[in-house]
Amino acid sequence: xxxxxxxxxxxxxxxxxxxxxxxxxxxxxxxxxxxxxxxxxxxxxxxxxxxxxxxxxxxxxxxxxxxxxxxxxxxxxxxxxxxxxxxxxxxxxxxxxxxxxxxxxxxxxxxxxxxxxxxxxxxxxxxxxxxxxxxxxxxxxxxxxxxxxxxxxxxxxxxxxxxxxxxxxxxxxxxxxxxxxxxxxxxxxxxxxxxxxxxxxxxxxxxxxxxxxxxxxxxxxxxxxxxxxxxxxxxxxxxxxxxxxxxxxxxxxxxxxxxxxxxxxxxxxxxxxxxxxxxxxxxxxxxxxxxxxxxxxxxxxxxxxxxxxxxxxxxxxxxxxxxxx
Numbered sequence: 001x002x003x004x005x006x007x008x009x010x011x012x013x014x015x016x017x018x019x020x021x022x023x024x025x026x027x028x029x030x031x032x033x034x035x036x037x038x039x040x041x042x043x044x045x046x047x048x049x050x051x052x053x054x055x056x057x058x059x060x061x062x063x064x065x066x067x068x069x070x071x072x073x074x075x076x077x078x079x080x081x082x083x084x085x086x087x088x089x090x091x092x093x094x095x096x097x098x099x100x101x102x103x104x105x106x107x108x109x110x111x112x113x114x115x116x117x118x119x120x121x122x123x124x125x126x127x128x129x130x131x132x133x134x135x136x137x138x139x140x141x142x143x144x145x146x147x148x149x150x151x152x153x154x155x156x157x158x159x160x161x162x163x164x165x166x167x168x169x170x171x172x173x174x175x176x177x178x179x180x181x182x183x184x185x186x187x188x189x190x191x192x193x194x195x196x197x198x199x200x201x202x203x204x205x206x207x208x209x210x211x212x213x214x215x216x217x218x219x220x221x222x223x224x225x226x227x228x229x230x231x232x233x234x235x236x237x238x239x240x241x242x243x244x245x246x247x248x249x250x251x252x253x254x255x256x257x258x259x260x261x262x263x264x265x266x267x268x269x270x271x272x273x274x275x276x277x278x279x280x281x282x283x284x285x286x287x288x289x290x291x292x293x294x295x296x297x298x299x300x301x302x303x304x305x306x307x308x309x310x311x312x313x314x315x316x317x318x319x320x321x322x323x324x325x
Contacts, residue, residue: 015253022250025157027120028082030093031059033074034112039101040070041114043094045156046136047079055143057123060136066096068137074127076111077141081121083151084163085190087242089116090154094245110144120151159247160218163194204289218251220282223260226271227279233267 010017026045033040042065050056057079061071071077082090093100106114110124125141132138155162201217215223218241225240226232234248241248252269255261260275271279294302 015250015257018250019159019254022157022159025155025162028086028090028154028156028161029059030080030082030089030116031061031071031077032080032106032114032116033071033077034108034114035070035074038070039112039114040067040074041093041100042067042071043090047081050140056128056140057125057143058138058140060133060138062136064135071139072130072137074111074113076109076113077125077127077139078109078113078115079123079125079141080116080119081123082116082154083118083120083149084154084194086119086154087161090161091238091245115147118151119149120153121148122146156247158216158218159250161242163198200290200293203293204286207285207289215278215282216251218247219255222248222251222255223271223275223279224282226261226269226275230270231268234263234269237269 006013006016006019008016027047029044029047030041031044031047042061044059044061047057047059050058059079061068065071089104092104101114104114105117107117109115109122110126113124115122115124123141123143124145125143127139127141129140130137131140152164155164204217221241222237225237229237229240234252235245238245238248241251252261252263255275256263260272260278262270262272264270297305
């Protein structure tokens with residue numbers, strides 16, 4: 001049996017304990033409620049089913065959350081299971097602040113709990129019990145209504161967002177049928193880009209472990225984001241990370257402890273000298289992996305793909321700058 005990547009006692013190594021909990025993949029939900037006419041919502045991956053008869057579910061809220069008082073007293077809450085194209089919505093509700101629903105399309109469910117649109121599923125619940133859970137409060141609810149949509153759910157694992165893919169060992173599709181289904185004619189470009197990224201990222205991650213760079217995919221991504229946007233705050237780097245703020249803080253803390261990043265009094269994140277060396281190693285490794293993965297793609301097609309992706313990134317940054325202004 002191989003030795004563990006890390007081990008310890010939770011009270012002595014909270015970061016390691018959190019990263020180990022992250023080995024358990026979950027979905028991503030936005031829990032909502034309305035209390036005294038004010039809607040509340042927060043991102044959570046602690047949701048789980050409890051019982052079919054009666055139909056019970058539970059989730060937990062951190063006591064330090066700004067919405068804690070509302071959810072502690074709510075009579076109803078709704079669980080909105082996010083779809084795989086709703087990362088921005090997850091990040092939106094992961095941040096603290098008022099008026100979260102002003103720019104979000106939603107309708108009212110039971111107890112006026114907001115139901116988000118275009119999600120994978122919703123559960124409208126009557127709160128039945130609350131239990132002490134250390135620094136969290138565990139809320140149990142009886143499901144009074146549910147809805148399921150033809151959407152793929154968003155997944156969260158190892159501190160990062162992910163998308164579902166059928167495991168090759170349990171695939172029931174014949175290769176010919178699979179090929180004819182994914183022929184590109186009816187493929188949505190954004191979904192194709194996500195799938196292509198997932199394929200490349202998983203291979204890069206596999207090779208990274210072999211070469212002993214000693215970093216996770218998200219650690220490498222944060223280092224490269226800091227190199228591309230020096231002097232930015234962690235919150236400003238979130239669009240580059242595809243993580244919510246809490247998960248990003250966890251990644252940041254691990255890199256600070258490794259001596260690869262520092263955070264100044266203004267919360268700006270910067271590479272250390274060791275971090276700059278590691279970024280160069282990451283770039284060399286990534287290029288080597290890309291060359292292997294794309295070795296059968298003609299040079300002119302690679303050039304066209306690079307041009308298109310660069311324009312998309314450039315347009316996105318332009319929109320972000322205009323919005324910030």
